[in-house]
Amino acid sequence: MNKRFKETSRRGAIGWFLQRITAVIVFILLMIHYVTYHFLSKGKAPSYDQIIAKTATWWFPLVQFVLLFAGLWHGLYGTWVILEDYVHNKYWRLVLYTLLVTGGAALLFLGTLTIIKVASLKIS
């Protein structure tokens, strides 16, 4: 890592660094997500009851939220990095940036709502 990165582009450097941090978080949690939800469900796709049963511990919804937040951050920041390469008009950039932020906020809201509601459910 360039030791003088603070002098060159602080904002870009922080974004770049957070992209690596969230990548590692998403990598670990997504592998766990896949194994626990999809690969250990005994020859069938997971059912409603199996999913609700998993959320019984206090830490499970928390881990879900960390995965949701880190995944959205990583994905939307990544999209922004790609857009910055091809969109040079500052008004278009503002429009697209606003769309990404509002879309991200809406998805975070919907995802968090699902996690909270599911955590408060009982097995039928």
Add this chain to the structure above:
Amino acid sequence: MYRKTRFYDWNYYHFVGSWAWILHRLSGLALIFYLSLHIWVINTLTHGPEAFNRTMEYLNTWPFKLLEIGLWGVILYHAFNGIRVVLVDFGKGSLAHKRLFIGAIAIAFILLVIGGVIIASHIVWRMP
């Protein structure tokens, strides 16, 4: 101000690194699209067991499960090439980034076969 960039510069050398880079971008865009769909579909959990199981019954048919195996492949490519990117940036990965790419693809391929078989065993063989 900004230098115009094309989506892919065909005058550029077509080496491992440039292909890994463009596939990483394309797979990343596919994954954020999928994540948005996933958050929306999983919200049906809050509509009760009937609604969720009905949705899943539909999504467990073979066309969606085949797409799901494809998704697992895209995830593995992005994940293991991403590990390579982190190793190149933080470690001494740049000295061996092509070999790292081959290694990443090999691990991803093995996991794709294992996961693909498991996902295929969940297929409900009827039309959606």
